[in-house]
Amino acid sequence: MNKLKIAVFASGGGTNLQSIIDHCEDNKIDAEIVAVVSNKINAYAVERAKNHNITTIIVESKKFKDRNEHEAEIIKQLAPYNPELLVFAGYMRLVTPDFIRHYYNKEKNLPGIINIHPALLPSFPGTSGYEDAFDYGVKYSGITIHFIDEGVDTGPIVLQETFPRNDSDTLEEFKKRGLSIEHRLYPMAIRLYAHNKLKIEGRFVKILE
Numbered sequence: 256m257n258k259l260k261i262a263v264f265a266s267g268g269g270t271n272l273q274s275i276i277d278h279c280e281d282n283k284i285d286a287e288i289v290a291v292v293s294n295k296i297n298a299y300a301v302e303r304a305k306n307h308n309i310t311t312i313i314v315e316s317k318k319f320k321d322r323n324e325h326e327a328e329i330i331k332q333l334a335p336y337n338p339e340l341l342v343f344a345g346y347m348r349l350v351t352p353d354f355i356r357h358y359y360n361k362e363k364n365l366p367g368i369i370n371i372h373p374a375l376l377p378s379f380p381g382t383s384g385y386e387d388a389f390d391y392g393v394k395y396s397g398i399t400i401h402f403i404d405e406g407v408d409t410g411p412i413v414l415q416e417t418f419p420r421n422d423s424d425t426l427e428e429f430k431k432r433g434l435s436i437e438h439r440l441y442p443m444a445i446r447l448y449a450h451n452k453l454k455i456e457g458r459f460v461k462i463l464e
């Protein structure tokens with residue numbers, strides 16, 4: 256089987272990127288990272304990519320007039336690498352419907368962009384999933400992997416896993432528990448995608464045997 260070509264998009268520290276790199280290098284997922292894309296020149300995720308000789312593409316949003324021009328530049332720079340799936344891992348930008356359409360995976364008949372969100376969607380969408388769930392006082396939170404659609408954290412859910420908030424938890428401890436799940440769940444979702452084990456029925460993503 257050919258390896259699934261993925262492009263990982265990250266704006267921050269990139270611990271999820273690191274986990275995906277490690278899983279690819281250890282042949283635990285049949286995927287190859289063809290590029291790491293960032294909108295932040297100083298993102299530590301970019302360092303991580305360089306440390307593993309992965310192509311980096313930096314397209315700073317502030318240098319473009321609008322979202323369409325920014326995305327057009329990403330599409331142009333990414334085109335030679337032919338990614339089959341874009342993996343958003345802490346990529347702090349919303350994307351347009353045109354961008355989403357552009358990366359639709361016709362061969363697999365599946366959306367071509369996935370995202371990881373640090374809460375049990377549809378609860379606590381937005382940029383501070385851990386903080387919002389913790390401040391709300393939930394007893395359980397979770398991690399969600401979902402396809403990207405036009406909304407904010409509204410796309411069809413691929414995988415979810417819950418974890419408890421313990422009585423003695425600080426926010427840091429709560430986050431740490433969640434992140435360790437993120438690092439395991441994202442490679443799992445990529446593996447399912449690579450092996451054609453996902454099928455969308457309406458909003459429901461079926462995991463095939």
Ligand code: GRF
Nearest residue numbers: 267268269270271345371373
């Ligand atoms: C993760 O918590 C992810 O769920 C969210 O952004 C964070 C990125 O962390 N979307 P990292 O850059 O992968 O360490």
